[in-house]
Amino acid sequence: MPRLALLAAALFACCAHAAPKETRIPAPALEAAAQLRERALADATAWQVTESLTTEIGPRLAGSEADARAVAWAQAKFRELGFDKVWTEPVTFPKWERRAESAQVLGPHAQPLAVTALGGSPGGTVEGEVVRFADLAALEAAPEGSLAGKIAFVDYRMEAARDGRGYGPGGAVRSRGPSLAIRKGAAGFLMRSAGTDSHRLPHTGITRFDEGLEPVPSAALANPDADQLARLLERGPVRVRLALDCGWDGTYTSYNVIGEITGRSRPQEVVLLGAHLDSWDLGTGAVDDAAGIGITMAAAHLIRQMPRRPARSIRVVAYANEEQGLLGGRAYAERHAGEAARHVLAAESDFGAGRVYAFNTGAPEHARKATEQIAQALAPLGIEYAPGEGGPGPDIGPLAARGVTWAWLAQDGSDYFHLHHTADDTLDKVDPEALAQNGAAWAVFAWLAAEAEGDFGSHVATPAR
Known part of the structure; x- marks a missing residue:
């Protein structure tokens, strides 16, 4: 090989293995996040969505008649809240x-x-x-x-x-x-x-x-x-x-219902917020997981109202049939397996309606600064930075196994298992102020993740079998 070609090859190899550029969040985005945080704390959207789902649909056992009504409700609610794109993806399972x-x-x-x-x-x-x-x-x-x-x-x-x-x-x-x-x-x-x-x-x-x-x-x-x-x-x-x-x-086909706020400059990259639409049939599924649906829909809706759109798209997934085996989460991960690198960060709200008290991501070292910046923006909400802790939510687990980086917003679950999967899981157990704090935390997190300059380490990986 000619000497010039050898030099070019060496330079290419060096660049290919160079450490990734540090991911940071620009100052204007951080300033906007402070305003978003205060506006979100005074906003009732998360409560209104949670109230609507538990009142108008009630319990939503996967495969039931109410499951179908919940799918239709979610599509209508995404549109009502101003999401740019709304679509469904089928999930088939035993009933x-x-x-x-x-x-x-x-x-x-x-x-x-x-x-x-x-x-x-x-x-x-x-x-x-x-x-x-x-x-x-x-x-x-x-x-x-x-x-x-x-x-x-x-x-x-x-x-x-x-x-x-x-x-x-x-x-x-x-x-x-x-x-x-x-x-x-x-x-x-x-x-x-x-x-x-x-x-x-x-x-x-x-x-x-x-x-x-x-x-x-x-x-x-x-x-x-x-x-x-x-x-x-x-x-x-x-x-x-x-x-x-x-x-x-027999079997039944339900749907993951997906709403998206289109990004202004990198719309093909997404920050994914998830919660599950189904519930068990004894209560009305308020803390598990209508609250998560309300929190994530509200967060994206609040970002949609910002003076300018986020750089990346914000995608909210209302997952089908989490309760019987993460079936909606598995279906989404399989369907989007080749797009892991485009999912910049993914997080799920599926631990009730208690206040968020800690935050972390699974990002590698080059994105640690951006994680810290998000944590600093969340601190006024009483949220601590918890490096080394956390993990993906249930429906995010299959995505994480395929290389998507997770984020973790830890909720206080001290009384969550008083209600979990019981007839007592009803709307009166949800504190509107705690729900608003969740909505603020998720809005700030999603906004800053979408505005970050650089990646959080997501990549296409083959899950272990």
Whole structure:
């Protein structure tokens, strides 16, 4: 190779491996963010959207008639709020239905128990002696066949925490417990609700059965009823009848509903804000996740009202069927797999309506300064910069696995699991002032991310299998 060509090749290689230019946010954008923050705190859009969804649609179980109405509602609401583009993308999944459920203690201490079927449970009536286990590990240690004809009861008590850390082990009981019980021979499964309240309102949620197992009726007890059953078991053997009328019924096609505010100079690049449109069917899905829909729609709407448009586009995704397995999030990530680098940052609001208290991103070192600048703009809202903490929201996880950089706006979830997946998840539990603080935080974050000069590290990656 000629010497000149060798030199050119060396220079190219050097440039190709050079450190990326530091990402920063220009001063005018930061000044505008301060004004946006104050305007957003006085704005009621997040509350109005949340009120509209919970009042006009109510509970939105994936695959139900209300699911279809929610999709139509979301399209109309995006247009009403002035989004430039509104479209849908199909998401097809098996449909699960709940019709009726009950449980009773039999014998000399006969009494009803407050229960709800776990999503994915089959219907059926089982009657048998209850065997209590303190936690999932105790059930796992039970001898094979020891539960033949009996009902397993996992009595794990979930602890409340601001960051919701107790939901990991609590949710594991719901997801893994039924299959473990079946492997030990159980004819039915009961669990203390994965929740932190003390009301007679059981918490539902999806469960899965391992391949090759015959599913059994599986339900959650309200926490006071789990206490009652445990006390009865201290007195001697207890028989329970569990009757569930529920199950899978074909397939259904719902939609991710997407609204976009078009960027002024880099419209092909997007800052993605997500929340899920579906809910469980016991309450009206206010904190899970109408609040997230209200927060993200309001944030983009407030940016749309700025004197000038953001440099990048702001895209809000109202995801379908998050509750039964992140199905809308997975579908979006698959459909847009080749566009990961165009998704500059992605974040999801799916942890209720408590105030945002911390912020971080998964950006690499060259974008750390921009993350810090966003954090500084959020600080007047009582939000701390939390380097090294956080992660992608549920529906953002599949995008992050494909190379999209996440952002994290941590909400105070101290009482989130009092309400989560229960009949108590209703609008009166939402604080309008806390919701406005969320809307302000998300608007400031999205505006500054869209205005940043440089990238946040998103790239096309093949997710691990």
